Amino acid sequence: MKFTDKPEEMLPLSPAVFHILLALADGERHGYSIMREIAEQTGGTLRIGPTTLYRSIKHMLENNLITEVDERPDPALDDERRRYYRITSFGKLVASAEARRLEQALGVARNKALLNGPLAPNADGGTH
Amino acid sequence: MRTRMPRIIACSLLLYRWLLSLAPDEFSDEYAAPALQLFRQCCWDAYREHGVRGVLLLWFPTFIDAFHGILAEQSIALKQIFCPRLGWLVALALSCVLFPFYWLSRAWIPFGYLFNFIFATPQAYISGHIILFCITGLIALFAMPSLRKHMQLYILCLMLGAFAEEIIQMLINAHPGLHKDARNLLLDLCGIVLGYLLLRFWQSWHAWKVAH
Numbered sequence: 001m002k003f004t005d006k007p008e009e010m011l012p013l014s015p016a017v018f019h020i021l022l023a024l025a026d027g028e029r030h031g032y033s034i035m036r037e038i039a040e041q042t043g044g045t046l047r048i049g050p051t052t053l054y055r056s057i058k059h060m061l062e063n064n065l066i067t068e069v070d071e072r073p074d075p076a077l078d079d080e081r082r083r084y085y086r087i088t089s090f091g092k093l094v095a096s097a098e099a100r101r102l103e104q105a106l107g108v109a110r111n112k113a114l115l116n117g118p119l120a121p122n123a124d125g126g127t128h
Numbered sequence: 129m130r131t132r133m134p135r136i137i138a139c140s141l142l143l144y145r146w147l148l149s150l151a152p153d154e155f156s157d158e159y160a161a162p163a164l165q166l167f168r169q170c171c172w173d174a175y176r177e178h179g180v181r182g183v184l185l186l187w188f189p190t191f192i193d194a195f196h197g198i199l200a201e202q203s204i205a206l207k208q209i210f211c212p213r214l215g216w217l218v219a220l221a222l223s224c225v226l227f228p229f230y231w232l233s234r235a236w237i238p239f240g241y242l243f244n245f246i247f248a249t250p251q252a253y254i255s256g257h258i259i260l261f262c263i264t265g266l267i268a269l270f271a272m273p274s275l276r277k278h279m280q281l282y283i284l285c286l287m288l289g290a291f292a293e294e295i296i297q298m299l300i301n302a303h304p305g306l307h308k309d310a311r312n313l314l315l316d317l318c319g320i321v322l323g324y325l326l327l328r329f330w331q332s333w334h335a336w337k338v339a340h
Contacts, residue, residue, distance in 0.1 A: 031166045049193030050166040051148075054159040055201065083162055 007090070007097040010063065016048045016056045021065065021095040024087040028069050031057070031083065057085065065091035136183045137171045147191060151198045152205035209278060212271040221267040225260065225289050231300045257315035258322065261286065265323025276327065283320055290316035 013021070023029060023037035031053055039047055048056070060066045069084040087095070109115055144167050148160040167190060174182035212218045233243035247253045265286055269275055275282050293316075294309045 031162055032169050035166065035170075047189070049190045049197075050144075050163040050170070051190075051194040051197035053166065054163045055155075055197045058155065058159060081161070081165060 005090070007093040010065075010094045011098055011101055013094070013098045014056070015046055016052055017060060017065070018095065018098050019046060019048075020053070020056055020060065021087060021091055021098075024066060024085060025092070025095065028084045028086045030085070034085070060091070064088055065094055134175060134180075134183075136180045137168070137175060140171050140183055140187065141168055143187075144190065144194065147194045147198065151201050154205065155201045209272060209274040209281070211274075213273075214271040217267055218271045221264045222289065225264050225293050226296055228296055228300045230297065254315055257312055258319040261290065261316045261319030262323040262326070264289070265320045266327060269323065269327050276331075279324060282324060283317075286320040287313070287317065290320075 019038045019041060020034055022041060023034045029037065031050070035048065035050075035053060057066065061068065065088060066085045067088050069086050106115075141164065145160070145164055148156055148163060151160065170186060170190070171183050174186050178185070229243060233240040247256055265282070268282065268286065275285075290313055294312060298309065
């Protein structure tokens with residue numbers, strides 16, 4: 001990814017980057033908390049390992065999507081080695097742009113009856 | 129009271145730490161510690177839920193993920209190192225190294241006189257090899273500043289060039305002079321190392337000059 005100030009130029013995001021942005025959308029988190037949040041958001045279908053998580057974080061910091069937070073929520077209760085991250089305003093714009101892009105793709109899938117029609121994977125009542 | 133770490137977790141961390149040590153310095157200096165801490169936490173969770181089996185089940189996805197990530201980071205780092213600011217100069221130096229001048233000296237008589245005049249003695253031949261690779265090394269270090277921090281990689285790349293040169297010579301001359309090739313490679317290595325030492329000397333001299 002190259003540094004740019006236009007959110008559209010960052011798209012499409014990788015699933016890991018998009019879900020990290022979603023995890024950080026409602027507040028600061030550390031690596032372990034991001035990992036847990038992603039597993040919860042996706043019902044365990046997307047599991048990212050520590051290496052992918054920190055590779056994504058590295059590239060997101062370089063592209064100003066997130067920033068590292070110096071102050072901690074409660075230093076007394078927390079492990080001081082933990083690093084906290086926060087989404088930037090540019091990161092929010094990029095996440096919104098990606099969500100719109102996915103929404104558009106979802107609309108196309110709906111029109112082509114891929115979600116509710118006979119081609120849908122769970123159309124026969126089965127689960128994913 | 130602190131809980132004693134189970135052997136399976138200690139072993140997993142040891143393996144993961146070793147894997148992370150294969151990542152480029154830029155990545156491992158900054159992110160190896162938090163990644164290791166995160167993996168430790170995952171191991172403890174898996175151990176509490178499913179015991180040793182749970183930790184073992186973590187190995188495959190985590191190590192595959194680490195291996196893939198490290199390869200990707202290494203490829204980014206290599207791209208940054210081999211992004212020459214003067215690409216044409218590197219290409220010119222490489223073509224000088226690979227070009228079969230000995231063949232040209234036989235095929236083109238005027239050039240042959242000049243070639244045989246310059247390399248008339250064995251000493252001149254030795255100096256020629258060393259100087260050629262010393263200059264090529266200096267050009268590579270000048271055009272790719274990131275390579276200055278990676279001496280082994282610099283030597284490896286230039287020695288690959290020296291090997292390629294010997295193979296081309298062997299194919300054109302159509303006779304394998306293995307003892308000569310080995311001697312030439314040793315001379316090339318001397319030139320490559322000399323180039324690196326000259327750069328280091330220049331850097332130290334420059335630093336000393338700035339300090340005083």
